[in-house]
Amino acid sequence: MKGLPTSIETLREEAHRHLPRFVVDYLEGGAGQQRTLARNRAALDALALLPRTLRDVSHVDVTTRLLGFDMAAPVMVAPTGVAGMMRPGADGMLARAAARMGVPFILSAASNMPVEQVVSSGGTVWMQAYPLKDHHATQRLMRRAKDAGCVGVVLTVDSPVAGIRHWEARHFTPAGRPRLRTRIDALRHPAWLAAALRHGPPRFPNIAMELPDKSVQAERKAINEGKDPAFTFDGLARLRDAWPGPLIVKGVIDPEDVRQVASLGVDAVVLSNHGGRQLDGMVSTVEMLPACLHAAGSMPLLLDGGIRDGVDMAKVLALGAKAVLVGRVPLYGLAAAGEAGAVRAIELLLVEFRRVMGLLGRTDIIGLDRSSIASA
Numbered sequence: 230m231k232g233l234p235t236s237i238e239t240l241r242e243e244a245h246r247h248l249p250r251f252v253v254d255y256l257e258g259g260a261g262q263q264r265t266l267a268r269n270r271a272a273l274d275a276l277a278l279l280p281r282t283l284r285d286v287s288h289v290d291v292t293t294r295l296l297g298f299d300m301a302a303p304v305m306v307a308p309t310g311v312a313g314m315m316r317p318g319a320d321g322m323l324a325r326a327a328a329r330m331g332v333p334f335i336l337s338a339a340s341n342m343p344v345e346q347v348v349s350s351g352g353t354v355w356m357q358a359y360p361l362k363d364h365h366a367t368q369r370l371m372r373r374a375k376d377a378g379c380v381g382v383v384l385t386v387d388s389p390v391a392g393i394r395h396w397e398a399r400h401f402t403p404a405g406r407p408r409l410r411t412r413i414d415a416l417r418h419p420a421w422l423a424a425a426l427r428h429g430p431p432r433f434p435n436i437a438m439e440l441p442d443k444s445v446q447a448e449r450k451a452i453n454e455g456k457d458p459a460f461t462f463d464g465l466a467r468l469r470d471a472w473p474g475p476l477i478v479k480g481v482i483d484p485e486d487v488r489q490v491a492s493l494g495v496d497a498v499v500l501s502n503h504g505g506r507q508l509d510g511m512v513s514t515v516e517m518l519p520a521c522l523h524a525a526g527s528m529p530l531l532l533d534g535g536i537r538d539g540v541d542m543a544k545v546l547a548l549g550a551k552a553v554l555v556g557r558v559p560l561y562g563l564a565a566a567g568e569a570g571a572v573r574a575i576e577l578l579l580v581e582f583r584r585v586m587g588l589l590g591r592t593d594i595i596g597l598d599r600s601s602i603a604s605a
C-alpha cells in the first residue's frame with residue numbers, strides 16, 4: 230500500500246492531526262490520572278526478549294487456531310465503542326480490515342453500525358455485550374448477533390460503573406454539550422468536521438435496538454445507564470446456560486475470579502483493564518498473567534492493554550497468552566486513513582511480529598514460550 234505510513238507510531242501521529250482534541254482524548258485517554266494506562270506500558274517495557282541464534286528461520290509461520298477459528302496471527306481487533314466518531318462507517322471499515330488481514334474482529338456493544346451490516350463485511354466477527362439491567366435485552370442482543378452470523382459473544386465485565394474520565398469535563402458541559410473551545414477546535418479540523426456533519430451524530434443501533442424511544446438521547450442514556458451494576462457470577466452462570474455458543478469473558482484480572490469464571494464453562498478470558506480506561510491505579514494485565522495462567526487451567530487466556538507493536542505481542546505470547554487484543558492500534562490507522570489505514574495498522578503489526586519471531590529464532594507459535602523472555 231503505497232503512500233501510507235510505514236510505522237504504527239506514524240499512523241498515530243496522522244490520527245492526532247486528523248482528529249479534534251476531544252476525539253484524541255477519547256481515543257487515547259485513560260481513567261483518572263492515567264496511572265494504569267502508563268503501567269500497562271511500563272510492565273511491557275520491563276520485559277526483555279531473549280533470542281536464540283544459529284537457528285533456521287527461513288520459514289516463520291505465525292498462524293494459529295483459537296476456539297476453533299483459524300487466525301493469520303494470534304491477534305484480535307478489540308471492541309471499541311463510538312469508533313464512528315473518528316470516521317463515519319468505522320465499524321464496517323475495522324471489520325473489513327480485520328477480515329482482509331485474516332484476524333477476528335470484535336464488534337462493540339456501543340458500536341455505530343447494525344451488527345447485520347458489519348457481519349456482511351466477511352471474516353470472523355464476535356459480538357461484545359455488557360451485562361444490562363434488562364437481562365432479556367442482553368440475551369436478545371446475543372441472539373441477534375448469532376442470527377446475524379457472529380461466531381460468539383465477548384462479555385465485558387470490567388465496567389459495572391463508569392470509569393472516572395477527567396477529559397470529558399474538559400470538553401463537555403455537565404449537560405453533555407461541547408464547550409466553546411471544543412467547538413472551535415472542531416472547526417480547526419475541517420476534514421473531520423465535514424464528515425461528521427454529513428453523517429450526523431453517531432447512533433447506537435446494537436445496544437439500543439429495542440428501545441421504545443428511538444431518539445439519539447434515548448440511545449445515549451441506554452449506553453450510559455443501561456449497564457447492570459448488580460451483575461455477579463450467578464448472572465454469568467445463567468448467561469452461560471442460556472447461550473450455547475462460544476463465550477469469552479473480558480475484563481477479569483484477579484486469579485481467583487479467573488478460576489471461578491473457568492469453572493462456569495466459559496470458553497476463554499481476556500485479562501484486561503479496558504486499556505486503562507476503567508479503574509485507575511489498578512495493576513497492569515501483564516503483571517497478573519503468570520498467576521492467572523495458573524488459575525485458568527486449560528481455559529485459554531487472552532490479554533490486552535498497551536500492545537503497540539510486534540515486540541509487545543511476542544512478549545505477551547511468550548508469557549503464555551493464547552492471543553492479544555489490540556484496541557488503539559487499529560483505531561490509529563482508521564483515524565489516519567479510514568479502511569486502508571486500519572488495514573495498514575494490522576498489517577504492520579503482523580509483519581513486525583513475524584520479523585520479531587525470526588529474530589527470536591522461533592519459527593512457530595508453539596515454539597514461542599517463556600524461554601524467549603530474559604529473567605531479571
Ligand code: FNR
Pocket residue numbers: 255256257307308309310311337338339357385479501502503504505506533534535536554555556557558
Ligand atoms: C475501548 N474498549 C472497549 N472495551 C469494550 O469491551 N467495549 C467497548 O465498547 C470499548 N470501547 C473502547 C473505546 C476506545 C476508544 C478504546 C481505546 C478502548 C477497551 C478495548 O476493548 C481494549 O480492552 C483496550 O483498548 C486494550 O488496550 P489498547 O490496545 O487500546 O492499549
